[in-house]
Amino acid sequence: MDLLATTSTVAVSCYALLSTVYKSLQALYATPPNAPAPPGDLTHTSAALPSVDVIVPCFNEDPHTLAACLQSISAQDYAGELRVYVIDDGSANRALLEPVHSIFATDARFSFILLESNVGKRKAQITAIRRSTGDLVLNVDSDTMLATDVVTKLVLKMQSPEVGAAMGQLTASNRSDTWLTRLIDMEYWLACNEERAAQARFGAVMCCCGPCAMYRRSALVLLLDQYESQFFRGKPSDFGEDRHLTILMLKAGFRTEYVPDAIAATVVPDKLGPYLRQQLRWARSTFRDTFLGLRLLRDLDSYLTLDVVGQNIGPLLLALSSIMAVAQLAVTATVPWWTIITIASMTMVRCGVAAFRARQLRFFGFSLHTPINIALLLPVKAYALCTLSNSDWLSRKVANVPAGDEKQAAVQNPSGRRSAAEGAQFARAVRGTDLSCSSGRLAATDNVCGGE
Numbered sequence: 001m002d003l004l005a006t007t008s009t010v011a012v013s014c015y016a017l018l019s020t021v022y023k024s025l026q027a028l029y030a031t032p033p034n035a036p037a038p039p040g041d042l043t044h045t046s047a048a049l050p051s052v053d054v055i056v057p058c059f060n061e062d063p064h065t066l067a068a069c070l071q072s073i074s075a076q077d078y079a080g081e082l083r084v085y086v087i088d089d090g091s092a093n094r095a096l097l098e099p100v101h102s103i104f105a106t107d108a109r110f111s112f113i114l115l116e117s118n119v120g121k122r123k124a125q126i127t128a129i130r131r132s133t134g135d136l137v138l139n140v141d142s143d144t145m146l147a148t149d150v151v152t153k154l155v156l157k158m159q160s161p162e163v164g165a166a167m168g169q170l171t172a173s174n175r176s177d178t179w180l181t182r183l184i185d186m187e188y189w190l191a192c193n194e195e196r197a198a199q200a201r202f203g204a205v206m207c208c209c210g211p212c213a214m215y216r217r218s219a220l221v222l223l224l225d226q227y228e229s230q231f232f233r234g235k236p237s238d239f240g241e242d243r244h245l246t247i248l249m250l251k252a253g254f255r256t257e258y259v260p261d262a263i264a265a266t267v268v269p270d271k272l273g274p275y276l277r278q279q280l281r282w283a284r285s286t287f288r289d290t291f292l293g294l295r296l297l298r299d300l301d302s303y304l305t306l307d308v309v310g311q312n313i314g315p316l317l318l319a320l321s322s323i324m325a326v327a328q329l330a331v332t333a334t335v336p337w338w339t340i341i342t343i344a345s346m347t348m349v350r351c352g353v354a355a356f357r358a359r360q361l362r363f364f365g366f367s368l369h370t371p372i373n374i375a376l377l378l379p380v381k382a383y384a385l386c387t388l389s390n391s392d393w394l395s396r397k398v399a400n401v402p403a404g405d406e407k408q409a410a411v412q413n414p415s416g417r418r419s420a421a422e423g424a425q426f427a428r429a430v431r432g433t434d435l436s437c438s439s440g441r442l443a444a445t446d447n448v449c450g451g452e
Contacts, residue, residue, distance in 0.1 A: 004331060008324035012339045015317035019346055022310030023194075025303060027353060030197035049080030050158070052151055052214075053134030057124040058097070058142040059089040065143050065267060067100045073140065074107055078151040084110045085128040086142075090118035122241040126228050129220065137215045139242075143267040144211040145173055153262040154214040164219040164254025165246060167196065167208035168262030177270045179368075184268040184275070186366045190354060195307075196258040202301040203255035206293065207286075210242035212264035216254070223248045243289045250296050276380055283384035318343070319378045343370065 054073055058066055073084055086101070088094060094114070104110045113128060129137060136158055138151060150168055157166040169192045172185035199205045208215075227245050246256055269275035290312065297305045321343075325336035347370045355363035 002328075002332060004324050004328040005334070005336065008321050008328055008336050008339050011317050011324060012321035012342045015314060015321055016342050016346055018310060018314055018317065022306055022314065023350060023353075025306065026194050026198045026310075027357075028198075029201040029303060030194050049078075050135035050155060051081035051083070051133070052078065052136045052138055052155065053129075053132035053217075054082065054084045054138045054140055054151075055125055055128045055132070056084065056086045056140050056142055057089055057121050057128070058086060058091060059118060059121070059124075060091045060093055061097065061142045063093075063096050063100050066097060067103075068145050069140065069142050070100070070104050070110070072145040072147075074104065074109070075148050076146065076151045077148045078155065080155070081134070082109055082151065083132065083134060085113060085132055086110065087113045087124045087128045088115060089121065089124040090115050122228065125241065126224060129224065133217075135217055137217055137220055139210060139213050139215070140264075141211040141266060143173075145265045146212065147263040147265075150212065150262045150264060151214075153259050154212075157257050157259050158214060158216060160255070161216075162203075162255045163216065163257055164249040164252065165205075165208045165213060165215045166257040166259055166262075167205060167214075168212040168264045169193070169258075169260050170209055170211055171263060171265045172268040173265035174267055174270060180272065180275060181268055181270050182362075183366065183369055183372075186354070186363055187369065188268075189358060189363075190366070192258065193260060193357070194354075197260065199304065199307065200256075200258040202304060203257065204250055204296075204300050204304055205256040205258050206246060206250075206304075206307070207243040207289075208246045208249075208256055211266040212262070213242060213246075215245070215249070219249060219252060219254050223252060243285055244292075247289050247293045247296070250293070250300075272376075276376060279377055280380050280384050283381045284388055284390065287385055287388055315378055315381060318374065319382070322374050322378070343374075 056069065056073070070084070070086065076082060084104075084107075086104070088097065088101075091097060101112050105112060111131075113131070115124065115127070119127075125139060136155060138154065140146065146168075154166050154168060157163060170188045172181050172188060174181050175185040176182070196205050196207075223245070226248055227241070249256055269278055290308065294308070297308065321339050325339040328334060328336050347367050348364075351364045351366050354366065355361055
């Protein structure tokens with residue numbers, strides 16, 4: 001056996017061994033999707049419940065999408081005090097958003113902060129956090145819709161003073177649009193119900209994802225200056241805020257948790273270009289904060305060390321085995337069967353386990369993710385590692401401007417005030433985006449939510 005074949009065989013064998021151990025323990029520690037919720041309920045009077053401030057930063061958002069987001073927040077069934085702060089971060093399409101603002105401004109719970117220029121999502125969040133006073137802070141992305149009980153269920157998890165942050169389960173609101181959105185929805189299912197659920201077993205979710213994450217204000221206030229002044233190689237770091245804030249919470253000694261039945265549906269990329277740009281941004285933030293998080297591992301369960309190794313060394317071994325296999329085929333004209341069979345079998349086992357846990361055969365379709373990962377995502381991660389100092393968002397563009405009747409429809413009904421029937425239909429739509437993914441189950445790939 002020549003050097004190329006030997007290297008490929010050794011690399012893929014090491015990958016298979018690491019992946020088998022890591023994924024087996026991950027499945028073992030992850031809370032079963034159909035497990036009963038932990039005991040406890042919010043039986044207090046509304047006056048005794050913690051107040052919640054919902055922070056919604058907005059930049060060049062589509063009016064319909066923002067309206068749907070705000071409507072889902074206004075429909076929350078939380079019995080305690082709820083206030084909503086919408087921060088327009090210098091949007092170029094503010095004129096289109098103003099009708100949405102005006103409708104929700106009639107709700108006394110809503111406040112709108114209009115920044116004159118774009119300062120970035122992190123600073124926009126901080127502006128609202130410093131103006132608000134609630135006991136708990138819920139960060140929500142402007143393209144995310146919440147099920148009606150999200151706030152209640154996150155507050156229930158935050159009752160323990162040891163918990164500094166908690167995230168809900170993410171689904172793709174546009175899952176049915178394209179093959180890519182279907183794939184991303186399954187990716188989210190795997191990331192939440194395997195990766196995050198296993199980490200939550202030890203109270204150390206490593207990234208409370210930006211679309212729906214709740215924080216304890218008393219902890220947040222202590223960390224706000226560190227959060228605002230993150231630098232990497234002397235340059236301000238203005239993305240990856242969710243992962244960085246989670247790491248700061250863990251460093252401060254707080255637990256970070258995952259609540260699988262708090263469902264949030266968010267818009268995901270429907271084309272490869274935007275998806276790869278998003279993955280590049282997430283990969284950079286993941287690498288940056290992984291270095292920061294290494295110091296935490298000695299104080300956490302040893303599984304978390306395996307988790308970091310599996311997420312970072314695993315892709316390296318997969319990339320090496322793939323490169324050597326292609327080189328072997330090109331140089332010696334021999335097919336690297338061992339590498340092909342090993343990767344294919346690992347893929348089908350993982351998809352089979354996901355299909356069994358979710359009770360959905362569609363997860364066998366997630367096997368398509370493997371060639372995409374090898375051909376596109378691994379090169380993106382390699383490029384991210386070589387360009388860690390680059391802080392470009394790569395996606396800050398003005399939303400498409402509605403024309404004619406569409407613009408008028410956005411003004412007349414930006415999902416602000418609906419009839420009872422329309423409200424019920426909207427609530428079912430939010431639930432249906434992933435409760436069709438079966439009664440509140442979810443998960444995604446290793447670096448989903450890596451820093452949006």
